[in-house]
Amino acid sequence: MDLMQLTAVRLSEKIKSGEVTVKEAAEASLQAIRNKEKEIHAFISIDEEGVLRQAEEVQKKIEKGEQAAGPLAGVPVAIKDNICTLGIKTTCASRILHNFVPTYDAHVVKRLKDAGAIIIGKTNMDEFAMGSTTETSAFGVTRNPANQEHVPGGSSGGSCAAVAAGEVPCSLGSDTGGSIRQPSAFCGVTGLKPTYGTVSRYGLIAYGSSLDQIGPIARDVTDCAALLQVIASHDRKDSTSVRLEDYNFMSALKDDVAGLKVGIPEDYFGEGLDQDVKERIFEAAEILKSKGARVEFFNLGMVEYAIPAYYVIASAEASSNLERFDGVKYGYRSEEYEGLHDMYKKSRTEGFGPEVKRRIMLGSFVLSSGYYDAYYLKALKTKALIKHSFETAFKKYDILLAPASPSTAPRLGASLSDPLKMYLSDIYTVSVNLAGLPGISVPCGKDSKGLPVGLQMIADCYQEKTLLKTAYTYEQNRGKK
Amino acid sequence: MSEKITDETIDYVSILAKLKLNDAERSQAKEDMQRMLDYIDKLNELDTKDVEPMSHIFPIDNVFREDVVVNGDDRESMLANAPEKKEGQFKVPKTVE
Numbered sequence: 001m002d003l004m005q006l007t008a009v010r011l012s013e014k015i016k017s018g019e020v021t022v023k024e025a026a027e028a029s030l031q032a033i034r035n036k037e038k039e040i041h042a043f044i045s046i047d048e049e050g051v052l053r054q055a056e057e058v059q060k061k062i063e064k065g066e067q068a069a070g071p072l073a074g075v076p077v078a079i080k081d082n083i084c085t086l087g088i089k090t091t092c093a094s095r096i097l098h099n100f101v102p103t104y105d106a107h108v109v110k111r112l113k114d115a116g117a118i119i120i121g122k123t124n125m126d127e128f129a130m131g132s133t134t135e136t137s138a139f140g141v142t143r144n145p146a147n148q149e150h151v152p153g154g155s156s157g158g159s160c161a162a163v164a165a166g167e168v169p170c171s172l173g174s175d176t177g178g179s180i181r182q183p184s185a186f187c188g189v190t191g192l193k194p195t196y197g198t199v200s201r202y203g204l205i206a207y208g209s210s211l212d213q214i215g216p217i218a219r220d221v222t223d224c225a226a227l228l229q230v231i232a233s234h235d236r237k238d239s240t241s242v243r244l245e246d247y248n249f250m251s252a253l254k255d256d257v258a259g260l261k262v263g264i265p266e267d268y269f270g271e272g273l274d275q276d277v278k279e280r281i282f283e284a285a286e287i288l289k290s291k292g293a294r295v296e297f298f299n300l301g302m303v304e305y306a307i308p309a310y311y312v313i314a315s316a317e318a319s320s321n322l323e324r325f326d327g328v329k330y331g332y333r334s335e336e337y338e339g340l341h342d343m344y345k346k347s348r349t350e351g352f353g354p355e356v357k358r359r360i361m362l363g364s365f366v367l368s369s370g371y372y373d374a375y376y377l378k379a380l381k382t383k384a385l386i387k388h389s390f391e392t393a394f395k396k397y398d399i400l401l402a403p404a405s406p407s408t409a410p411r412l413g414a415s416l417s418d419p420l421k422m423y424l425s426d427i428y429t430v431s432v433n434l435a436g437l438p439g440i441s442v443p444c445g446k447d448s449k450g451l452p453v454g455l456q457m458i459a460d461c462y463q464e465k466t467l468l469k470t471a472y473t474y475e476q477n478r479g480k481k
Numbered sequence: 482m483s484e485k486i487t488d489e490t491i492d493y494v495s496i497l498a499k500l501k502l503n504d505a506e507r508s509q510a511k512e513d514m515q516r517m518l519d520y521i522d523k524l525n526e527l528d529t530k531d532v533e534p535m536s537h538i539f540p541i542d543n544v545f546r547e548d549v550v551v552n553g554d555d556r557e558s559m560l561a562n563a564p565e566k567k568e569g570q571f572k573v574p575k576t577v578e
Contacts, residue, residue: 103558196538210537239544240537308521319498326499328571330562340576345501357500361510362517364497365490378524380534385527387535420516436538461538 003028008075008169008223015062015074022059022074026051026118029076032167033121041142042162044081045089046121051076058116071226071250073116078162078171081122082129083214084203085109088119092205093127093137096325096332096351106203107238108172108214108231115230120168123158127353128322129176129207131155132422133415134183136355141412146188146452150409153183159217160187170218170227174204176211177310178429181441184217185404185454188443191217192224195461196436197242200235206321208314211433221442221472225249228464244462252465257473258292263397265300268428274407276447281403284444284455287477288470298396302389305382306431307423312366312379313434319363325351358419387435394460399470402428404441404454428456438464442471444478486515
C-alpha cells in the first residue's frame with residue numbers, strides 16, 4: 001500500500017488505529033520525495049532529522065492517548081517557504097533570505113504541531129509569493145506533476161505540486177491574489193483560501209498584508225476542512241485575527257445542496273477564457289443543479305478593474321513590507337559597500353530578484369507624494385466598489401461559481417516574458433482577496449491536453465461551511481452525473 | 482494616459498525603494514512601470530468621487546491590554562540571524578565620523 005496515496009484523514013485514522021506508525025507514514029513521505037524531487041522540485045528544504053524526531057514524539061503521544069482525537073495526528077504536512085518554522089530555513093524562495101533560520105514557529109505551524117502533524121519540509125514558491133508560475137523562485141522552477149513541461153502555477157506551486165505528486169497528503173500555502181486557488185487548479189488538487197482574518201498571519205512573511213491569507217491544500221475537500229479546522233483560530237499576536245463562534249469545519253461535510261442559490265457571474269465567461277475550461281465549469285454547474293441547487297447567471301460587475309486595483313495595493317504593501325530586508329537584522333548582506341546606505345541598497349539589489357524589484361519600484365511610486373491620491377487612494381476606492389458588488393451578489397446567492405484561472409497550466413517559460421499578461425491570468429481570483437472572501441478551487445476534469453481544470457467556488461465572508469458543503473457535494477457527485 | 486516615467490522618476494523611486502539599478506535595469510524599470518501605469522489608468526474610467534477608500538474590509542479596532550511584560554529577553558534569538566553582530570548588538574558600518 002502506498003501510504004502517500006491516502007488522504008490525510010484516512011492516513012491519520014490508520015495511524016490512530018495502530019495499523020500504521022507515524023514513522024512509517026513519515027518515511028513513506030520522505031521516500032516519495034526522494035523518488036520524485038529530481039523531476040518535480042516541489043521543495044526547498046527537507047527536515048529529515050526533525051521529521052523522525054517529531055514522528056517518535058507524536059507516536060508516543062498517540063500511544064499514551066494524547067492527541068488521538070486530532071484529524072491530522074501523525075500526518076506529514078509540507079509548508080510553503082514563506083511560513084516561519086523554528087529551526088528550519090525559511091527563504092521565501094529569495095536570495096535575500098537564503099540563510100534565514102527562524103527562531104520561532106508561525107502560529108499555524110504551532111497549531112499543526114500541537115495537533116500531532118509532522119512538518120516534513122518547506123515548499124518552493126514564487127519569490128516572496130510574487131508570481132503565478134513558481135518560475136521566479138531563486139532556487140529554480142517547480143514542474144507540474146500532471147505534465148512536467150508545464151508550470152504548477154503560483155505562488156504556492158511547490159505546495160500544490162508536492163500534494164499532486166504524492167509526496168505529502170496535504171500542505172499549507174498562502175493566497176494574496178489567488179496563490180492557493182490557481183496552482184491548485186493547475187495541479188489538480190483542492191485548495192482553500194479562508195476569509196481574511198480566519199487564520200493567523202503571525203509568522204507568515206508578509207507580501208500584501210491586507211490580502212495575504214494562509215490556507216490548506218489537499219487531495220480532497222475533507223482534508224481541506226480538517227486542515228482548516230486545525231490552523232484556524234484567534235491569535236492575539238495578529239491584530240487582524242478574528243474570533244469565530246464555530247471552528248468545527250468538518251461538520252459542514254454533507255452531500256446536500258438542496259435549495260442552495262448559486263450564481264454564475266456572466267462577466268467571468270467572456271473573452272480570454274479557454275473553451276475547455278468554460279465547458280468544465282458549466283458541467284459542474286449542472287451537477288449542482290441535479291442535486292437541487294438553483295443555478296443562474298448574473299452580472300457581477302467591476303471585473304476588469306480588479307487587476308489594476310490589486311497590483312496598486314499589493315505592490316504598495318509589498319514595498320513597505322519588504323523595507324525590513326536591509327541586510328542589518330537577518331538575511332543576505334552585500335560583501336562590499338561604502339557606508340550604511342550603500343549597504344542597504346547593495347544588499348537589496350543583489351538579494352531581490354527581478355519580479356520583486358519590479359513590484360517594490362511600482363509600490364514605492366504609487367505611494368510617493370504627488371501620486372498617492374491618483375493611484376493608491378484610487379485603488380482603495382475601487383476596492384470599496386468591488387466589495388460592494390460582491391455584497392450585492394451575496395444578497396441573492398449563497399455561492400458563486402467561477403473558473404479558478406482563464407486557462408490550464410501554461411508551458412514553462414511561456415509567461416515570464418510578458419508580466420502584464422501573467423498578471424491577467426489572476427483575473428478570477430484577485431477580487432476575492434480584495435473583498436476578503438473565502439474561495440476554494442476543486443478539480444473539475446481536464447482540458448483536451450489532459451491538464452487539470454479548477455472550479456472555483458466563492459462564498460460570503462465567514463461562510464466557509466457553506467463553501468465546504470457545496471465543494472463536498474460537488475466532489476461526491478462529479479463522477480456520477 | 483499617465484504621465485511619462487522619466488529618468489528622474491526612476492532615480493527618485495530608486496531612492497525610496499533603496500535599490501541601486503544598473504543601466505539595463507533602469508531602462509527595463511522605466512518601460513515596465515510605464516506599461517503598468519498605462520494599464521492602471523483603466524481605474525480612471527470609474528467615478529469614485531463619493532466613494533470612501535477602503536483600506537480594510539472589516540472594521541479594525543485597536544487592541545488594548547495592560548502594559549505588562551509577557552515575553553522574556555529575546556536578545557539572543559533576535560540576533561541569531563544577524564549578518565554581523567558585536568557585543569549583543571547588530572553591527573553596521575560607521576555612520577558618523
